[in-house]
Amino acid sequence: MRIARNAAATLFCVVWLFPVYWMVNTAFKPYGDILSTTPRFLPFPFTLANFADAVAKPGFLRDLGNSVLVTGAVVVAAIAVAFLAATALTRFRFPGRRSFLIGVLVVQMVPVPALVIPLFLSLKSVHLLNTFLGLGLTYVALVLPFTIWTLRGFLQGIPVELEEAAMVDGAGRGTVIRRILLPLVLPGIIATSVFAFITAWNDFLFAYVVMKDQSGYTLPVWLVSFSTSTGTDYGGLIAASTLFALPVVVFFALVQRRLVEGMTAGAVKG
Amino acid sequence: MTADTTSTSSPAAAMAVAGAEPPPRRRRHPHLLPYGLLLPAAGVLALVLGCPLIRLVIISGQDYGLRSLFTGVVGWAGLANYQAVLTSPDLAPVLLRSIGFCAALVVGTLVIGLAVALLMGRLGRRMRAAVSFSLIAAWAIPNVASTLIWKWLFQPVYGVVNWLLTQIGFGDLTQHDWTTSAFSAFTLVWLLVVWQSVPFVALTLHAGLTQIPRSYYEAAAIDGAGPVRVFNAITLPFLRPILGLVTILSVIWDFTVFNQIWILTQGGPSGQTTTLGVWTFTTAFSQNSFGQGGAIAVVSVVLLLALTAVYVRRLVRSGESI
Numbered sequence: 172m173r174i175a176r177n178a179a180a181t182l183f184c185v186v187w188l189f190p191v192y193w194m195v196n197t198a199f200k201p202y203g204d205i206l207s208t209t210p211r212f213l214p215f216p217f218t219l220a221n222f223a224d225a226v227a228k229p230g231f232l233r234d235l236g237n238s239v240l241v242t243g244a245v246v247v248a249a250i251a252v253a254f255l256a257a258t259a260l261t262r263f264r265f266p267g268r269r270s271f272l273i274g275v276l277v278v279q280m281v282p283v284p285a286l287v288i289p290l291f292l293s294l295k296s297v298h299l300l301n302t303f304l305g306l307g308l309t310y311v312a313l314v315l316p317f318t319i320w321t322l323r324g325f326l327q328g329i330p331v332e333l334e335e336a337a338m339v340d341g342a343g344r345g346t347v348i349r350r351i352l353l354p355l356v357l358p359g360i361i362a363t364s365v366f367a368f369i370t371a372w373n374d375f376l377f378a379y380v381v382m383k384d385q386s387g388y389t390l391p392v393w394l395v396s397f398s399t400s401t402g403t404d405y406g407g408l409i410a411a412s413t414l415f416a417l418p419v420v421v422f423f424a425l426v427q428r429r430l431v432e433g434m435t436a437g438a439v440k441g
Numbered sequence: 442m443t444a445d446t447t448s449t450s451s452p453a454a455a456m457a458v459a460g461a462e463p464p465p466r467r468r469r470h471p472h473l474l475p476y477g478l479l480l481p482a483a484g485v486l487a488l489v490l491g492c493p494l495i496r497l498v499i500i501s502g503q504d505y506g507l508r509s510l511f512t513g514v515v516g517w518a519g520l521a522n523y524q525a526v527l528t529s530p531d532l533a534p535v536l537l538r539s540i541g542f543c544a545a546l547v548v549g550t551l552v553i554g555l556a557v558a559l560l561m562g563r564l565g566r567r568m569r570a571a572v573s574f575s576l577i578a579a580w581a582i583p584n585v586a587s588t589l590i591w592k593w594l595f596q597p598v599y600g601v602v603n604w605l606l607t608q609i610g611f612g613d614l615t616q617h618d619w620t621t622s623a624f625s626a627f628t629l630v631w632l633l634v635v636w637q638s639v640p641f642v643a644l645t646l647h648a649g650l651t652q653i654p655r656s657y658y659e660a661a662a663i664d665g666a667g668p669v670r671v672f673n674a675i676t677l678p679f680l681r682p683i684l685g686l687v688t689i690l691s692v693i694w695d696f697t698v699f700n701q702i703w704i705l706t707q708g709g710p711s712g713q714t715t716t717l718g719v720w721t722f723t724t725a726f727s728q729n730s731f732g733q734g735g736a737i738a739v740v741s742v743v744l745l746l747a748l749t750a751v752y753v754r755r756l757v758r759s760g761e762s763i
Contacts, residue, residue: 176560176563176564176568177564177565177568179560180560180561180564180568180569180571180572181568181571183557183560183572183575184571184572184574184575187575187576187578187579187636187639188575188578188579190579190582190587190590190591190594190636191578191579191582193590193593193594193601194582194586194590197593205599206599207599208598208599208604208615209604210599210601210604251481252481252482252485253482255478255479255481255482256478256479256481256482256483258478259474259475259476259478259479260475260479262475263474263475263478265475265476267476268475271479271483274486275486278486278490278491280693280746280749281490281494281742282693282696282697282741282742282745283697284697284699284718284721284722284738285497285721285738285739285741285742286490286493286494286497287721287722287725287738288497288500288721288725288731288734288735288738289492289493289494289496289497289500289735290489290493291725291726292496292500292505292510292731293492293493293496295510296513308485308488308489309489311485311489312485312486312488312489312490313489313490315482315485315486316486319482344474369583372583373583373584373585375584375585375700375704376699376700380726391583391585394585394586394589395585395589395704398589398592398704405593405596405599408589408593409589409590409593412585412586412589412590413586415583415585415586416581416582416583416586419581419582419583420578420581420582423577423580423581424577424581
């Protein structure tokens with residue numbers, strides 16, 4: 172029994188890791204070995220030429236810069252806006268609070284691809300098509316429901332007494348938020364930033380529709396347009412994909428456990 | 442996104458599992474401050490998600506084409522867009538394809554995900570770590586990157602998968618192009634989406650399984666219950682809420698799969714892998730018929746709502762206890 176289970180698990184790992192392994196393997200293989208009808212399973216002789224090739228491709232560095240700029244701005248804006256909203260939702264009781272929360276939930280149920288058309292036309296009519304501001308606003312809106320909800324959960328875990336004590340000592344609301352709430356909620360902010368980062372960094376559809384000008388492409392759009400150009404250079408393409416995936420894999424590994432915990436906490440009652 | 446499928450979680454999900462919670466404790470000085478704090482979030486959500494949603498419905502009743510795009514002059518079409526969509530000869534095949542493909546994805550993901558989750562609970566520490574590692578690796582790769590890797594894995598002549606299948610003895614498949622027939626193109630996309638979706642399902646179900654108290658299993662063992670009976674009497678009832686949640690999220694995500702199909706097949710060969718999402722996109726952006734594209738999008742939202750109606754109702758109801 173034990174052997175059978177381990178065999179099944181090993182088979183699963185091999186199948187599931189194979190695409191990742193093949194990506195890394197291809198990225199480090201010399202060009203001649205990539206285009207060989209009998210595949211080589213180890214990247215020997217080893218080369219970094221594909222990476223050099225990818226980085227030197229027209230547009231790669233510019234679009235990497237675009238991606239970093241948009242993603243960075245989105246993370247900062249989304250977290251700031253979501254933090255304010257979550258503070259309002261957990262520290263105050265006011266009319267309209269519940270409607271707001273239900274609104275956030277309902278918005279989350281809408282299939283995102285259905286929004287592409289009206290968003291495209293709306294951005295066009297306010298002249299934000301082809302601008303990073305338009306794309307960034309779109310991403311902020313896409314990640315807000317989740318970030319508000321998650322930060323709200325973290326803020327609820329912080330005892331109000333800490334803030335009340337500070338206010339008794341004469342601290343204003345701004346000071347309380349900055350000096351007490353913010354440091355305590357930092358782990359939550361990190362987890363939600365990673366989520367916002369991944370959403371904005373990975374998005375293809377909106378960037379593809381909103382940024383029609385080549386100079387405004389983000390990395391996913393660059394990758395896809397590169398892959399459909401004639402005579403695809405698979406060495407460069409796979410190396411570029413590896414570079415693109417790397418930050419996500421690293422960040423994701425850091426917060427994955429917390430995301431799964433958040434999903435299942437309290438779902439099964441023992 | 443996105444149809445981004447590293448969409449790892451959602452407030453809806455958190456909501457469904459968290460249930461009721463205590464009301465906020467501070468009641469002093471409500472005044473205008475909380476509204477001020479909410480304003481930026483409400484503004485962005487209303488402008489970028491709320492307005493487009495309303496606008497989508499409006500556009501679907503308009504004659505919004507290429508000319509309107511440049512002149513800004515838009516005429517009303519009444520229900521003409523819906524009429525065109527609902528009487529289109531493409532409608533039935535696209536609907537069948539979308540629903541069938543979504544069902545195949547959901548079933549594949551859930552069956553493999555549940556099997557892996559159950560397996561993980563019965564493995565040694567090291568083997569379990571290896572399985573988790575494989576899952577996280579597959580989950581973390583951005584879907585544009587994994588779609589391009591798929592293209593390369595299944596490439597005719599140089600693709601390693603064709604080579605492996607040839608070696609195993611499926612005949613000479615080295616020249617086989619997976620995108621030339623509807624069935625093999627769908628298989629290609631199915632493999633990719635299932636590969637990406639199993640990690641979320643398996644890890645979530647595994648986390649749920651670990652919360653079932655050991656004592657139930659011990660009692661069952663003393664009573665001499667077999668594995669099937671233990672699964673039906675203990676595991677399944679405990680797992681049901683999480684299983685329901687994971688199913689509904691899978692339906693939503695799999696019904697709206699776009700990137701993978703678009704990048705791998707563009708809906709081809711000759712429209713045979715065109716799902717609702719691809720149809721919306723090509724109608725609006727390739728034929729510049731935004732009104733009709735809008736109508737298709739509205740139809741798909743309604744369809745998705747119908748598929749998930751039970752869950753949405755429960756969500757709104759649980760919203761009453763926020």
